[in-house]
Amino acid sequence: MEAPIIQAKNVDVFYGEKQALSQVNLDVFEKQVTSLIGPSGCGKSTFLRCINRMNDLIPICRFEGDLEIDGQNIYHPAVNVVALRAQVGMVFQKPNPFPKSIKENVAYGLKIHGLTNSKSSLDDRIEWSLKAAGLWGEVSDRLDEPGLSLSGGQQQRLCIARAIAVKPRVILMDEPCSALDPIATAVIEDLINEISKEFTIIIVTHSMAQAARVSKRTAFFHLGELIEVGRTKDIFTNPSNEKTQNYITGRIG
């Protein structure tokens, strides 16, 4: 098997006294979709937020262990967290476009990271991002309209366009479809499949059917521990661990 792009080694996370993750060891492979599943409070979102150090924003949160991207420990003191987040983009549960135009939403990251040096290259990158997010056809004639004027599903695709505009290595998705209707969900799932050809995607989802549909590998968390990780088709047909089996078949919550 190829070398992993992300390697978590003995990761522990604490919120004050409470331990949220315990000795998590997980490899994530490049240009694949990996799903993190498990009941609420199992630590899957905590783990996701470790990967772009979003947990740094929580004062009582403490990280121990190693988390490497391309062999570099992202918790090393010399790491520039802003640069890290350009490499590890994030899409949230609720679409959260900036109160700016469609175009400015996509351009935002490119500008703050100084990733384009001319207006034409900026326009090209905006078009590329919107096309990659499957939104270009719907918004190309109204790029100056507010991002918030779009439908929920379109707003989420705009957020994906904003995330991929800076060409990150990894995109984290925290329940990206939970606020969307089934059709908008199907559009996003199709998009996840498309963009996984270029980006490494880690998705937290409460929908096991969604994990089964979109991901190649699935990791099951329970009470802060990584119980089992493997090929999605194995996890959902014949998991090795009894806890995984009990969760996916609806026997433990």
Added chain:
Amino acid sequence: MIKEHIVGKFDDELTRIKSEILEMGKLVGNQIKEAMDALLSFNTEGVDALVKTDRTINGMNKKINRHAEQLIAMRQPMALDLREALLATSIASELERLGDYAKSTAKKVRKLSENSSGEAALALLGNMGEIVMDMLRNVLIAYEKNDIEAAAEIRIKDVEVDEINKKILATIIKSIHENPEDTETLIHLVLLSRNFERAGDHIVNISRQIHQIVTGEDLKASN
């Protein structure tokens, strides 16, 4: 021990399918027994009733398939639950085939003449029928309890059925040479022996399906 589902109705629906299979299996067992009794006593009185009951068995097969289809559509079962629902349809169809063998055995009794040189073969068929009925009873218990060890024993038992089948064939070939006037009855006895040998194979299939439900491993594929 398999835990119960959070959604209790899901358990009820899986249990219902399981009970329907057990009920169908019991009825098929009765059919085989009645067919055997008819065969060994050359009594054709019950044959019509047996043919009628076979239609009930076919209807049960359809009902189990419908319930499994509904469960898959409504509950989206995963892993062992999915195998349980999918393989219930396979087990029901194996039982339906066993029912067909019982029916065809009973119908054949009408074609046998009582005083032929097939007595030795008939006695062996009696043994074979006993073993097959025993295998069916045990496979249903193994299915009810998800007992893969008991299911494995059934596969071993089938070797005896195959051996008796070979013995019957040898006996009948000899009888045909010695009493060519009995050929018609003797050929029917060969076909009956073949029925029971196939019935054993269907029970073996059920035992493999029990193994697959519990472990996820398809023994037929791994063989």
